[in-house]
Amino acid sequence: MKNKFWAVLLAAGSLVYTGCGNKSGDAPTDTPTSGKVKISVDESFKPIIETQVSTFEGIYKRADVEAVYKPEGDVIKDMLNDSIRVIVLSRKLTPEEEAVIEKKKRIPRITKIAIDAVAVIVNRSNPDSLLTLDELKSIFGGKTKSWKQLNKDSKLKDITIVFDNNNSGTARFVKDSLIADHKLPSNTFAAESHAALIDYVEKNENALGVIGVNWISDFDDSTVVGFQNRIKVVGISAEPLPRTTESYYQPYQAYIAQGTYPLRRYLYIISTEGRAGLGTGFASYVAGDKGQRIILKSGLVPATMPVRVIGIQ
Incomplete structure (x- = not known):
């Protein structure tokens, strides 16, 4: 259902922002496939996110995704103080963190992208x-x-x-x-x-x-x-x-x-954009077929596509 949400939001945003001009100087000008967005990423995941960003920008030439790599604690601070609205990390938000975001009248959208x-x-x-x-x-x-x-x-x-x-x-x-x-x-x-x-x-x-x-x-x-x-x-x-x-x-x-290796964890993209912006487009791409294939190639386990494990004797 979450992947369906991203796909619908991506399509809707493309129609809205390609069909309308920027009527207000304060209105966002980015679309799901163009413009500029800054995302904050747990530095533990720099190799895989660097690959995702470069491939996404290679497909969508007018997209500029600036990934900033930081310790997890600093990534969370970026979202809580509303300086960045798309983050990548290995845990969900705590109830206390969600409450802080909701006070700013934002709803966090959480997408699991890898194991x-x-x-x-x-x-x-x-x-x-x-x-x-x-x-x-x-x-x-x-x-x-x-x-x-x-x-x-x-x-x-x-x-x-x-x-x-x-x-x-x-x-x-x-x-x-x-x-x-x-x-x-x-x-x-x-x-x-x-x-x-x-x-x-x-x-x-x-x-x-x-x-x-x-x-x-x-x-x-x-x-x-x-x-x-x-x-x-x-x-x-x-x-x-x-x-x-x-x-x-x-x-x-x-x-x-x-699940035989015991120290497993999940990787998430969390967005509070609330609109079909470039951050939403990037999250949709990573959770989609092409982004999941990159995760598979990297040695991680894709979260939204089936994986075949073949035993060789």
Whole structure:
């Protein structure tokens, strides 16, 4: 129904704005396929949204979508203070945030565009590349502080947890999903960017990094392949006592789609435009066939189109 809403709104807006001129100096001049709009995006999703924006602008030559990439907390602030009306992030709005928006007489339209995941990465020399969900909870909860607690034969020392940003959507996901008191432990470090995070993990054998999977999932992207060659992606098991290594899953597309990889999350576009503007047009495009094919290619799971998972023996 949400996709039908976007399609109808897109078509209606095209008729209205191509058929009418700008009669008022204050009236918006953008349409679903032309004009200029600024959107605020959780920086965890920069690779996939950059691709979506460039492809959208390639199709609609008169469209200018300016994507600003920020930590999740700053993205939410942009919408709450009404400075930006289209945002991309990995959670829905809270009831308190919705109340703030409704006081401004705006209605948020939420479109799920992908199933994403959080990846755990370690140094390539680290032999402990398989962890259970319980072990991760112990690490992020501050109970497990050294690699020797996980493996008594390990030659590694104290664990250093590395996020892109302590205010990021990835950090918030870990706090909400894996930490009982929602507080990161004292051995947590913020690298301030995804590239810096990967650099740190590559150079520090004791590091354990947490990153959005779209930074390492598109194997047709030479930058992603370069990142993959510099770090090791951890396999995670939801079983407390896995019997075999086959119980551990890396954040591959098939495992995300099947739900066997445990650290999954959703990706949303939230709009308060209230009219058929360029932001609405962009959201409709990403949720449509072409935008969903880009998500499929990137290694994430499309939210609005079926995905076939083929087993090979």
